[in-house]
Amino acid sequence: MKNAEETLKTLSLMHAPTGQEDEVADFMEKKFKSCGFSVTRDTLGNVIARKGKGRKVLIASHMDEISMAVKSITEKGFLKFVKVGGIYDPMLIGARVIVHAKERRMGVVASKAPHQMENEEMKKIQEAKDLYIDIGLASKKEVEKLGIRPGTHITFTGEFGHLNEHWVAGKAFDNRVGCTVNCGIAEAYADKQPPVELCLVGSVREESGLFGAGVATFAVEPDLAIAIDVTHAFGAPGESEEDIPVGLGKGPALAVLEGGGYGLITSNHMVEWLETIAKKANVPLQMEISERGASDASRMQYIRQGMLTASVGVPLRYMHSQVEVIDVRDIVQTVKFLQGVIEAFPQRK
C-alpha cells in the first residue's frame, strides 16, 4: 500500500460517532467502487463491497469511533452528556469536541480553573457525569435553535502528526487504521480479480457492542470472516511486555483469544495456517491474548451455525484517547499479510 499514511490521516480527521457513521461510510463506498467493487449499504449503515467469484472471504473493519451524546441542556446553555463506548474520564477535561447538530459546532469540555479549587478538590478525578460542554451560547433556547437536543452525537477533534519517522498520533485510529487496511486491500485488487468472492465491509456500531459486523456476517454468510481492528501495544511506562506481548512496528497481531475466552477463540489449526501464510508473505506475525477487550471477530464467530473466523490487530498505544499512536509500517504489513490469506484461501480444505 503506497499512501497508507495519507489515507489514515484523511480517515482519522473524519467524524463517525457510533450510530452515525455516514462520513466514513461515504468515503469507504467511494474507495471500494473506484477499485471495481459493487457496493451496498444495509439498514444499520454497514458498507458491503463485493468483487470476484468463488468461496467468500469477508474482511470487516468498524468505522465508528468512541463518542458521546447530549443528555440534557442546562438553562445557561451548557450540554450535559453521556459516554458512548469506553472513555476514561480524565481524558475528557480540556478536550475539543464537535457537536453534530444540523451543522457541526465546536465545543469544549471544561472544568473550573485550579485557582478556584480547594486543595482537596484538586486531587479528585472529575467524573463525566459532573462535566459539561461549553459551545459558546448563553441559554437553552439558543442551543435548541441549532437543533441540538438529547441524543445529538458528539465526537472528539484532534490533530494528526508524527512522533518520529514512522510513528503517528491522532484521534480515532481505533479503527480508521482497520479502515485504511481495508482500503489497501481494495487497491491491491483494483486491477485484477481476487481468487475468491472478496467481501470488504465497513461495519457500524462496534464501540457499543460489536453489532454491525455481526449483522453483515449473517447477510454475507462467508466461508472465512476476518475482523481488522487495532490492538494494544506495550511500551508506555507501566506497561510491560509480560502483560502485553505485542509491540509497535513488529507487524500485525493475531488474536488467539479475546475477552478472556468469553469472546473469540481461534483454533490451533487456524493459527498454524495463518502462521504459514505470514511466513510465506515474509510478514512477522505477533500472537495476542486479550483479557478484557474484544473485536468484531468475537461476534462474527458465533453467527449462524458458527463461522471460520480470525481477528487481526494493528498494534496501537493509548487506545480510546485522542492521541492514539501507531507505526505506519504495521498497516502496510497487515495489508500484505491479508493479501496472502486471500490468495491462499482457495487451496485451504
Ligand SMILES: [Zn+2]
Ligand atoms: Zn475501540
